[in-house]
Amino acid sequence: MPQNEVIQGLELDEYKYGFVDEEKHVFRTQPGLSEEVVRQISAQKEEPEWMLEFRLKALQIYESKPMPTWGGDLSKLEETLDEIYFYVRPQDRMERSWDDVPENIKNTFERLGIPEAEQKVLAGVGAQYESEMVYHSLKEEWESKGVIFDSIEDGLKNHPELFRKYFGTVIPSADNKFSAMNSAVWSGGSFVYIPKGVELETPLQAYFRVNQERMGQFERTLIIADEGSRAHYIEGCTAPTYSTESFHSGVIEIVVNRGAHFRYTTIQNWSNNMYNLVTQRALVHEHATMEWLDGNLGSKLTMKYPSCYLVGEGAHGNILSIAYAGDGQHQDTGGKVIHAAPRTTSSIVSKSISKGTGRSSYRGLCKVYDGAVGAKSNVECDALLINETSRTDTYPYIEIEEKRSNIGHEATVSKVGDEQLFYLMSRGMSEEEAMALIVRGFIEPIAKQLPLEYAVELNRLIELEMEGSVG
Amino acid sequence: MSTSPILKIENLHAKVADEDLEILKGVDLSLHEGEIHAIMGPNGSGKSTLAKVLAGHPGYEVTGGTATFKGEEILELEPDERSQAGIFLAFQYPVEIPGVSIANFLRTALQAHLEEGEELDLFDFQDLLLDRMKLLDMDPVFAERPVNDGFSGGEKKRNEILQMACLKPALALMDETDSGLDIDALKIVANGVNKLREENPEMTVLLITHYQRLLNYIKPDHVHVMVDGRIVRSGGPEVALQLEEEGYKDWTETEPAGA
Numbered sequence: 001m002p003q004n005e006v007i008q009g010l011e012l013d014e015y016k017y018g019f020v021d022e023e024k025h026v027f028r029t030q031p032g033l034s035e036e037v038v039r040q041i042s043a044q045k046e047e048p049e050w051m052l053e054f055r056l057k058a059l060q061i062y063e064s065k066p067m068p069t070w071g072g073d074l075s076k077l078e079e080t081l082d083e084i085y086f087y088v089r090p091q092d093r094m095e096r097s098w099d100d101v102p103e104n105i106k107n108t109f110e111r112l113g114i115p116e117a118e119q120k121v122l123a124g125v126g127a128q129y130e131s132e133m134v135y136h137s138l139k140e141e142w143e144s145k146g147v148i149f150d151s152i153e154d155g156l157k158n159h160p161e162l163f164r165k166y167f168g169t170v171i172p173s174a175d176n177k178f179s180a181m182n183s184a185v186w187s188g189g190s191f192v193y194i195p196k197g198v199e200l201e202t203p204l205q206a207y208f209r210v211n212q213e214r215m216g217q218f219e220r221t222l223i224i225a226d227e228g229s230r231a232h233y234i235e236g237c238t239a240p241t242y243s244t245e246s247f248h249s250g251v252i253e254i255v256v257n258r259g260a261h262f263r264y265t266t267i268q269n270w271s272n273n274m275y276n277l278v279t280q281r282a283l284v285h286e287h288a289t290m291e292w293l294d295g296n297l298g299s300k301l302t303m304k305y306p307s308c309y310l311v312g313e314g315a316h317g318n319i320l321s322i323a324y325a326g327d328g329q330h331q332d333t334g335g336k337v338i339h340a341a342p343r344t345t346s347s348i349v350s351k352s353i354s355k356g357t358g359r360s361s362y363r364g365l366c367k368v369y370d371g372a373v374g375a376k377s378n379v380e381c382d383a384l385l386i387n388e389t390s391r392t393d394t395y396p397y398i399e400i401e402e403k404r405s406n407i408g409h410e411a412t413v414s415k416v417g418d419e420q421l422f423y424l425m426s427r428g429m430s431e432e433e434a435m436a437l438i439v440r441g442f443i444e445p446i447a448k449q450l451p452l453e454y455a456v457e458l459n460r461l462i463e464l465e466m467e468g469s470v471g
Numbered sequence: 472m473s474t475s476p477i478l479k480i481e482n483l484h485a486k487v488a489d490e491d492l493e494i495l496k497g498v499d500l501s502l503h504e505g506e507i508h509a510i511m512g513p514n515g516s517g518k519s520t521l522a523k524v525l526a527g528h529p530g531y532e533v534t535g536g537t538a539t540f541k542g543e544e545i546l547e548l549e550p551d552e553r554s555q556a557g558i559f560l561a562f563q564y565p566v567e568i569p570g571v572s573i574a575n576f577l578r579t580a581l582q583a584h585l586e587e588g589e590e591l592d593l594f595d596f597q598d599l600l601l602d603r604m605k606l607l608d609m610d611p612v613f614a615e616r617p618v619n620d621g622f623s624g625g626e627k628k629r630n631e632i633l634q635m636a637c638l639k640p641a642l643a644l645m646d647e648t649d650s651g652l653d654i655d656a657l658k659i660v661a662n663g664v665n666k667l668r669e670e671n672p673e674m675t676v677l678l679i680t681h682y683q684r685l686l687n688y689i690k691p692d693h694v695h696v697m698v699d700g701r702i703v704r705s706g707g708p709e710v711a712l713q714l715e716e717e718g719y720k721d722w723t724e725t726e727p728a729g730a
Contacts, residue, residue, distance in 0.1 A: 420567075423565070424568070426527070427576075
């Protein structure tokens with residue numbers, strides 16, 4: 001591809017001078033959720049009729065379902081639902097100015113050492129800043145192997161049959177109120193297809209998906225790892241995602257076909273006014289492996305339980321999650337494993353840190369269906385409390401219909417101890433440095449699973465978060 | 472010796488922080504640079520408390536007296552400030568820090584000892600760590616293990632000596648370093664301390680111990696006996712030998728009232 005086309009693809013030309021093309025008129029739906037809004041979204045995206053019908057049906061389901069009363073407190077969110085704009089065309093969102101980004105977010109960027117151009121992208125005020133050559137060569141590699149890595153909108157447009165075969169099959173609209181909402185108004189996200197037997201060394205990073213829409217408020221991602229393939233997908237980044245929106249409700253569907261191995265990594269750090277309600281689930285077939293590595297920082301309330309439905313014999317699911325609940329935040333996270341076939345195995349390792357008045361809850365389900373002979377599951381959840389005011393709860397649900405299975409559950413709660421702090425301080429570290437080191441050690445089993453640059457960023461972020469934890 | 476002491480403790484009183492329980496009842500002690508002092512005493516005499524109070528343990532509250540290090544009052548300083556000033560406490564019960572490797576721990580500690588704005592060079596650190604481990608006959612793999620997590624008693628104490636070797640303190644407080652060690656482990660640990668002393672004869676050492684046997688391997692210049700929160704006798708190495716023969720019984724019974 002000639003250089004100028006690459007640049008056009010990146011839309012750098014449009015944004016480098018900080019103005020938006022006048023031709024692109026501002027479009028957003030009226031506030032609140034209605035049939036009219038759903039029709040407008042579908043029309044804007046020029047979708048086929050079946051997708052409009054899918055959305056409208058989802059809207060009905062959404063309206064028929066009550067707000068969940070378990071998990072976190074959603075009452076404030078419920079009050080504001082009528083004021084939310086359910087669709088704003090992404091390029092219009094870019095009009096936000098750098099001056100509007102709060103100082104504390106800017107400071108955090110600064111201290112994470114993120115270059116200014118990237119800071120603007122992260123704050124949603126600039127175009128994606130990209131190493132063109134890296135992206136270019138990766139893109140060529142993917143294309144030559146038949147890998148599809150597109151925005152969800154392009155997926156629907158360019159691969160209609162494949163898309164329709166899988167879309168909504170892993171997480172039906174009726175799964176829960178928020179999956180229904182997402183199904184009605186989804187916008188943005190990724191569509192990924194890894195062909196049979198293809199193995200990708202380099203992770204697919206949503207960061208590289210430069211065309212079209214950025215991750216939206218109601219992102220929808222559909223991934224199919226076909227038989228015997230192997231790949232790793234990384235979503236999000238550890239720098240704080242600044243958003244003026246206060247509500248994020250995503251749906252991530254993954255199909256891992258026979259013998260495939262797929263890992264989905266996401267580290268998200270939302271601004272602390274955000275309600276983050278995400279449904280993410282993988283359907284794991286015979287002898288396939290699905291791994292979720294899920295990190296949740298920030299937000300006001302996060303409810304997120306990556307799931308593995310082990311439907312084929314010998315399927316394996318692995319869920320690693322880290323949650324960090326700072327002052328006033330509630331992380332209600334965990335994982336679900338459903339054993340629906342013989343000799344399926346799973347493991348959940350969940351680590352949470354609560355600081356100040358932060359609260360973290362582990363909520364997990366392990367279900368073994370009748371006939372899942374020889375199923376094995378091991379759940380381990382560890383909570384670390386930083387201050388006296390911090391809180392943690394554990395809600396493990398275990399439902400076992402098959403006697404010939406083996407399920408283990410282990411939970412620990414620890415508090416940063418005075419002896420630990422004194423030990424580190426007697427070696428010269430300040431109380432904050434000591435706290436940060438203890439926390440880093442606590443999450444190390446998960447951090448070491450991350451690609452190096454993410455692990456480094458996560459550690460630095462935790463250090464920043466730990467500031468002011470003392471006293 | 473005509474020079475002023477590196478550590479001077481005068482009439483030091485301390486109690487358990489949340490209780491009305493006085494443990495140190497007027498300790499007086501002076502250590503000069505390069506000296507090795509041993510404090511011996513029965514269980515509960517306050518000798519470990521003295522080491523912890525000098526390092527700034529939050530579990531104790533100083534209720535009277537002074538302690539100066541290199542002429543500066545230290546009792547108001549935070550534990551990290553005391554460390555940065557050159558005081559090192561080798562713990563009786565080293566604490567586990569799961570998930571943090573010894574190398575990472577030491578790097579963080581050494582960085583904390585640098586001036587604000589100075590950055591520890593990673594290659595320099597690596598060289599220092601390898602050099603220190605070689606001095607102490609330790610396998611470099613040891614530095615990759617999480618701090619004290621799953622360590623044997625001997626490994627924990629060796630880890631303390633390694634930290635001491637890296638931080639190079641002016642004053643080492645060694646709190647019952649010999650407790651829980653078999654004779655082989657004791658020799659290894661004592662040998663490590665002696666090597667550090669050979670390398671840096673100015674290092675001052677305060678050994679807290681219940682038994683004479685440690686003093687067979689680390690030779691003290693002065694031995695003090697502590698009973699019920701006070702130093703009741705001071706002398707040369709012969710005091711330790713005398714104690715070994717006679718036990719603490721005489722001291723606990725003949726302690727003069729109101730001293």
